[in-house]
Amino acid sequence: DKNIFVVEGEKAASALHAIGSVALTSLGGSPAAKASDWSVLDDVPLVYLWPDNDESGEHYVRSVYQVLKDLPNPPECKVLSPLGLPEGGDAVDWLQGYLNGWDGYEPVNEKNKPALQEDLVKELVKASSIPDDWSFVGSVGSGFVYSNEKKPGEIISFVPDVPVMSNDLIPGPFKDWLSDVGHRMQTPVDFAVVSSLVITGSLIGAGCGVRPKAKDNWEVIPNLWGVCVGRPSVLLKTPSMKEPMRLLERLQATWGDKYEEEKIEAGFDDLMNKKALREVEKEMEKVTKQKRIGSKIDKEEMDQLKTDYLESEATDSKEAVIRRMFKTNETSIQSMTVLQNENPRGLLVFRDELMGLFTRWDKEDGQDERAYFLEGWNGNGSYTDVKIGRGLTHAKNICISLLGGTQPDKLKRYLYQAMKGNNDGLMQRLQLAVWPDEPVSWKNVDIYPDNKAKERAYEILEKIVDINFCESGASMGEYDERPYFRFSNAGQEVFNEWLTELQTVKIKNEENPLMAEHFGKFRSLLPSLALIFHMIDVADGQNGQSISKQSVLLAVQWCEYLEGHARRVYAMAEHLEQEAAIRLSAKIKEGKLPNPFAIREVQQKSWYGLKEKNEIASACELLVEENWVMAERKRMKSPGRPSAPKYHINPVFLSKVTE
Numbered sequence: 001d002k003n004i005f006v007v008e009g010e011k012a013a014s015a016l017h018a019i020g021s022v023a024l025t026s027l028g029g030s031p032a033a034k035a036s037d038w039s040v041l042d043d044v045p046l047v048y049l050w051p052d053n054d055e056s057g058e059h060y061v062r063s064v065y066q067v068l069k070d071l072p073n074p075p076e077c078k079v080l081s082p083l084g085l086p087e088g089g090d091a092v093d094w095l096q097g098y099l100n101g102w103d104g105y106e107p108v109n110e111k112n113k114p115a116l117q118e119d120l121v122k123e124l125v126k127a128s129s130i131p132d133d134w135s136f137v138g139s140v141g142s143g144f145v146y147s148n149e150k151k152p153g154e155i156i157s158f159v160p161d162v163p164v165m166s167n168d169l170i171p172g173p174f175k176d177w178l179s180d181v182g183h184r185m186q187t188p189v190d191f192a193v194v195s196s197l198v199i200t201g202s203l204i205g206a207g208c209g210v211r212p213k214a215k216d217n218w219e220v221i222p223n224l225w226g227v228c229v230g231r232p233s234v235l236l237k238t239p240s241m242k243e244p245m246r247l248l249e250r251l252q253a254t255w256g257d258k259y260e261e262e263k264i265e266a267g268f269d270d271l272m273n274k275k276a277l278r279e280v281e282k283e284m285e286k287v288t289k290q291k292r293i294g295s296k297i298d299k300e301e302m303d304q305l306k307t308d309y310l311e312s313e314a315t316d317s318k319e320a321v322i323r324r325m326f327k328t329n330e331t332s333i334q335s336m337t338v339l340q341n342e343n344p345r346g347l348l349v350f351r352d353e354l355m356g357l358f359t360r361w362d363k364e365d366g367q368d369e370r371a372y373f374l375e376g377w378n379g380n381g382s383y384t385d386v387k388i389g390r391g392l393t394h395a396k397n398i399c400i401s402l403l404g405g406t407q408p409d410k411l412k413r414y415l416y417q418a419m420k421g422n423n424d425g426l427m428q429r430l431q432l433a434v435w436p437d438e439p440v441s442w443k444n445v446d447i448y449p450d451n452k453a454k455e456r457a458y459e460i461l462e463k464i465v466d467i468n469f470c471e472s473g474a475s476m477g478e479y480d481e482r483p484y485f486r487f488s489n490a491g492q493e494v495f496n497e498w499l500t501e502l503q504t505v506k507i508k509n510e511e512n513p514l515m516a517e518h519f520g521k522f523r524s525l526l527p528s529l530a531l532i533f534h535m536i537d538v539a540d541g542q543n544g545q546s547i548s549k550q551s552v553l554l555a556v557q558w559c560e561y562l563e564g565h566a567r568r569v570y571a572m573a574e575h576l577e578q579e580a581a582i583r584l585s586a587k588i589k590e591g592k593l594p595n596p597f598a599i600r601e602v603q604q605k606s607w608y609g610l611k612e613k614n615e616i617a618s619a620c621e622l623l624v625e626e627n628w629v630m631a632e633r634k635r636m637k638s639p640g641r642p643s644a645p646k647y648h649i650n651p652v653f654l655s656k657v658t659e
Contacts (some may be wrong), residue, residue, distance in 0.1 A: 004041070005080070005091070007050045008060040011104055012091040015365035018108045019095070019116045020122075026064075029351070034621075043073040048127055050080045053089040062134055063621065070633045078127040094123075140575035153626030155585045158575040163564040165190040169557060171197075171533050173540040175462055176453035181243045184445050188436035191240035193227040195403060196457070198226040198348065198432060199248050200216065201532050202401035203326065203461060205345035206379050208469040209484040210547065211533040214492050219484060221379025222528040223346055225355050225402040226432030229411055229569065237405045238352055245327075245350060245403075247458050251465060252326050259323035289367060312348070329359065333372050336505055337383050337395045346379065346399025354404030355414050358426065370426070376400030377429050380481075408435065409609055415514075415573030428518045434565045441555050456540075463539040464476060472538050473545040477539045484532060490549035498526065498556050514570050522559055529555035583609045585628055588653050593655060596646040598631065620647055628653070 005023040007013050016023035026036035041047055049065060051057035061079065068074050082094050092104040096118060099108065108116070170178050170193055175507055177195060182189030201222040209219040230237040327348040328339060339347055351357050361370035375381045381398040415427065470476055474483035489494055502522055510516040533551040538544060572579060587607065594601065602616045610616055623629045631649040 001654075003048060003120075004046070005046060005048045005480050006061060006064050007091055008052050008057055011091065012050070012052075013103055015095050016094045018465075019120070021111050021117070021120065023091070029498065031513055032510070034067050034617075036067075038064065038067050039071065041068060041075055041447075042071040044235075046419040046641060047075045047077050047336065048080045049077055050091060053081070053085040053093075057088070057090070058111065059621075059625065064284075064624075065134060066400045066631065066633075067129060068582040073562060077130055078124075079130065080123060080127045080222075082123050082126075090391055121486055128215075152652055155578070155582050155622070155626060155628075157582055158568050159571050160564070162180070162568050163561045165193060165434075165561070169193070169554070169561060171536045171554070173536055176450055177457045178244075180450040180453060181240065184447060184449065185236050185240060186439060186442050186445055187236040187240055188439065189233070190434045190436045191230070191237055191405075192243050192431045194228060195241045195244040196224045197503050198224050198401055198403045199244050200461065200464065200536060202248075202346060202348035203464045204532065204535055205401070206397045206399040206482065207345040208474055208535075209380075209482055210527045210532070211484050211486050212527040213497055219380070220524045220527040220531075221399060222531045223377070223379045223399050223401040223530055224432055224532075225377060225430050226434075227403075227411075227430045228405040229408055230405070230432065231408055235436070237327065241403065242541050247461055248327055248348065251344065251461060254462075255326075255465075256322045262321045267589060275324055325602055331369060331373070333383075335371065336400075340376075340383070340395040340398050340400075344397050345395070346376075346401065348401040348403060351402075351404035353410075354402075355406045355410040358414055361426075364444060372398075373400055373402070374424070374426065374429070377402075390619035402430075407609070411569065412576060412579075413612075415570065416576060425517060425521075427514070428521050431518075431521055432562065434562070434570055435568050436565075460536055460539040464535055467535075467539065472535075473543075477603070484533065485547050486547055487530070487552060491530070491547050491552040494549055494556065495530075496551045498559075498601050499523065512570055512574070514573075515567065518566050518570070519563075525562070526552075526555045526559055527642065529558050547552075577618035577622055580609060580615040581622040584608065584616070584619045585623060588623075588628060588649055591650070593652075596648045598644060598646055600644070620645075623647075 001020045002020075005013075005016055005021060007016065007023050007025050009025055013025045014024040024038075026033050028100050034478065047068065049061035051061040065077055068077060084097065085093050088527045095108075095116065096102050096104070100121065102108070109376060161295075165188060167175060167179060170189070174193075174196055178189055178192050181192045191491075201224045204222050206221050206223070209221050211217065212217050219375075228241055262437070320351045323345055325339060325347060327350055328336075329350060330339070331349060336347075361373075362364045372383070375383070376398045377400060379397075380396045382394070382396050383398050384394045469483035469485075474485050476483040486492075502519060505517050507519045510519060530547050530551045533554050534544065534547045537548075538549070584602065587602075592605075599616045599620065601611060602610055603613055610619070618630065620631070624631055625646075628650055629646040630650070631647055
């Protein structure tokens, strides 16, 4: 005997319940509307669809209508749209217009209910019939007729454009080398440049810091995390990263050879020391024998033996020769702690597919390793590991640089979970995340590599590995843990202005919470980049006691460049349905799908970006709204879940489609 309303969201339904009305909704919002069981409304005379006052609200009730229309005995449906509601307003807002101060949860006073019901009835008189353009769903019969005459709408991508890596962003001493890499490979130079900066930062590591404020002791370690995003085999992502990595591997091999030489020398010294100890022991045995037979012991001789013994023991107890390393693929806590202890500046961890590592960290048995790496990102933490059989291993400093690549499809799934609340700042630590556009044109380039420019870059890295930071202009006080640089006066002014804008404008006004947190990590990013640029110049022969204005300005440019790429990365996760619809619409235009087609048939193709059932279903819903396809569902013979729809393609696109 009561009016029945369908609203979006439990709060709106509860508000109508509070005044004695019957209201239904579904869990999961618009994408789940069609998957819900609405059979309770079968054979009901009339249902009022009350959308939220925005585009997504209309999308929700429209999806519900498409299901109700195919019930065995579908109800008549009308759309209720009360005037005066704010953007996104719903039944709660409507009631709050009558109940001043009502929070949407408290019980409504019984005295107010009759008047509210009367006002609601007045609104029902204004309810409209279902719009003609909602009739996208066909009913099965002897044949299906595509009845909508509207033109297909444009499927627009919300993924923003990104800044192009210009030559001005490449540090001067690396410019010829990295430009040559990009030109010969005919691929964006972004991947090689980012890799070179992460590598350079890892070689400086915890050996030197930067203090971004003129007086404060806030210190930043320049180790960085970077990820290169691109489709496999299209942008030559891995080969581009491997070009700079080969220089690091060459350094590691060179120091490996040094280690072998030092180990041989140490073996010889150890052999000589053991021989000396044996000689001392023989002399001590003679002295002891003289004492047993009553002879007088020469005190000077005994003191000399004692001195010889202590010197031999001291030599024997010297630290063992340790192999210096710069990179590893190992990530376990125990192994990393040993390596960090032996390499106090830190290490670079390289993974060709970074999301595989992150996914492993999401599992219960990967949580400790995840926490370890999050601590290592700071570059100045410590760690003590105690295991039975291995004993105690203490690393005074944990400094981890991270570099890897990933595919957009894998990254978006990981980001989607982060946006659902599973975010601990891991993604925001990937400060050097780049996802460049794919080249519009390509030509076959076959020229000799610029080995002179490459050798110049290698010599710079080689000098940084063994550089004395204090002799190169860094400061270090009695109580400081490491040398550090500050900005020049002009550089300090640039940084202060940039930091003020970051804190008071960018972070404050940013609506995307993930992007706001990403900006928070920029506080350490700019100083790190400025120090890296400074050390590249110093190792190349330039003088400078403090970080120049030029290095700070280049770091500012880099932050602007990286902001654009970060927005593209996060936008991808925000608009999964839209991006899936763009890919599906392209397949329709190319004639890659039968007519009609089902979600299962799309999934079986395993197309990039169209592998998950939910993504395909959401894409189909958007294409229905834009009149690219029309959904056909069989009428249900009995209550239960609706059958899987078939999607009929708009005849406009059928010239390439196989019926």
